[in-house]
Amino acid sequence: MxxxxxxxxxxxxxxxxxxxxxxxxxxxxxxxxxxxxxxxxxxxxxxxxxxxxxxxxxxxxxxxxxxxxxxxxxxxxxxxxxxxxxxxxxxxxxxxxxxxxxxxxxxxxxxxxxxxxxxVTDARGGLPLLAPMSEVAGRLAPQMGAWTLQKANGGRGVLMGGVPGVGPANVVVIGGGVVGTFAARVAAGMGAEVTVLDRSLPRLRYLDDVFGGMFSTRYASAGATADLVAGADMVIGAVLVPGAAAPKLVSRAQLGDMKHGAVLVDVAIDQGGCFETSRATTHDDPVYEVDGIRHYCVANMPGAVxxxxxxxxxxxxxxxxxxxxxxxxxxxxxxxxxxxxxxxxxxxxxxxxxxxxxxxxxxxxxxxxxxx
The missing domain is CATH 3.40.50.720 (NAD(P)-binding Rossmann-like Domain)
Structure with missing residues (x-):
């Protein structure tokens, strides 16, 4: 051939x-x-x-x-x-x-x-050809979000890890799959206070067992999601429904409850995005603002590395x-x-x-x- x-x-x-x-x-x-x-x-x-x-x-x-x-x-x-x-x-x-x-x-x-x-699937129910890029995108998401949080880039001016006497950034990761796990690990490694939301109790148990106190986990009810998003400096959308359009988990109305200059990083943008206000961007022009909230929605994040x-x-x-x-x-x-x-x-x-x-x-x- x-x-x-x-x-x-x-x-x-x-x-x-x-x-x-x-x-x-x-x-x-x-x-x-x-x-x-x-x-x-x-x-x-x-x-x-x-x-x-x-x-x-x-x-x-x-x-x-x-x-x-x-x-x-x-x-x-x-x-x-x-x-x-x-x-x-x-x-x-x-x-x-x-x-x-x-x-x-x-x-x-x-x-x-x-x-x-x-x-393409595997015997464990995973997506083996999506996983490597999900690992890359998950690791990149907090890095890109931290850059967007800088005041010169339109963000709140919050340092991920804080400093002695000043608290760290509050990061919420929606989705505890491959992207979400790696995003949470990197964000926590940068010193942020991280919470991972997911609707799978077995997955939440796994994350707690493996990562212990590195980050917190919560069940992704609508109420819990809304409360955590409102208090976040950065929200990372890491939700995947294989082959289907991503569900919209943060509405435009909820942006009004968020901190001005907070950042949404939508890793699900390839599947349409999981925030109502998401639209695909490029590495040339990666960030835009809606209602005071910065959006990073690059559709080929792993292309940066x-x-x-x-x-x-x-x-x-x-x-x-x-x-x-x-x-x-x-x-x-x-x-x-x-x-x-x-x-x-x-x-x-x-x-x-x-x-x-x-x-x-x-x-x-x-x-x-x-x-x-």
Missing amino acids: KIGCPTEIKPQEYRVGLTPNAVRELVGHGHAALIQRGAGLGAGFEDADYLAAGAKIAADAAEVFATSDMIVKVKEPQAAERALLREGQILFTYLHLAPDPDQTRDLLASGATCIAYET PRTSTIALGNATLPFVLALADKGWAAACREDTHLLQGLNIHAGRLTNAPVGLALGIDAITPDDALEL
């Missing part, structure tokens, strides 16, 4: 879908790899590194899309890239379709088979890329029900029910798609 990897064109996105080590593995399995010129530069990989691994270098994205059987990317294809997809081609990348009707429509029209990193993110993502995706290349998408998905859960679109049909519910589109099951 010929696997193509184009340069990412989303603003301020420096990650790349394949590392030279991944190319070496693919070539070792008898496949061909085509990398767009300069695709890896943002993550510190030269074209010479890919050539040494056995890849060929393409002049532009059009060549990559036109000659490859499978496209491996990081972020969802932008409009110009979607126009290059063709019937029968495999697209393997993050998609986040639920809040993006334009992308969904274009991918359905392309006839391509689209497998989303974020809905592209080398770490690229290597971490590549470690997770490589086994699936090899399976798809070695066996073809249908055989690979028949053998691996967890990979099958990543199938979002095939032959002009939507195959993810939560996306269908969010966008009002009829969906078939992934198993039905295998029979098409």
Whole structure:
């Protein structure tokens, strides 16, 4: 199979879908790899590194899309890239379709088979291709929030750890999954007073057992959430409903109860955001203000540390890329029900029910798609 990897064109996105080590593995399995010129530069990989691994270098994205059987990317294809997809081609990348009707429509029209990193599952019920980027985003969230809290950046002027005689910042993390856990660990490590909210009592017990007094936990009732958000200097939104739009857990009305200059960091923005006032921003212009509350809603946070993110993502995706290349998408998905859960679109049909519910589109099951 010929696997193509184009340069990412989303603003301020420096990650790349394949590392030279991944190319070496693919070539070792008898496949061909085509990398767009300069695709890896943002993550510190030269074209010479890919050539040494056995890849060929393409002049532009059009060549990559036109000659490859499978496209491996990081972020969802932008409009110009979607126009290059063709019937029968495999697209393997993050998609986040639920809040993006334009992308969904274009991918359905392309006839391509689209497998989303974020809905591939594992035997423990986890999301193994989302986890590495969730770990990165979780670690980044308090760092970005602390920067936004600085007065020069429009924030309250609060230091995360305080100083002797002055209390630390009050940080609330909504969601105790991978993002929330790493965000809480880093915020607590910076000296902040941290509370994690979640609706899963087993998860709250786990966090208490493992992290002890590092941070507090509370059940995420509407009342508890409202009270804690009102007293927070920083709120980190870390809620995920796999494949579906994120629930809106903080309303615009609640902003009026918050401290002026407090910060909302919405890590769920890829799925539409978990604050009513969230809208996607970029690393070029990451912060905006609503009713005196600073919002940091960058939709590709891990892109800020592209080398770490690229290597971490590549470690997770490589086994699936090899399976798809070695066996073809249908055989690979028949053998691996967890990979099958990543199938979002095939032959002009939507195959993810939560996306269908969010966008009002009829969906078939992934198993039905295998029979098409």
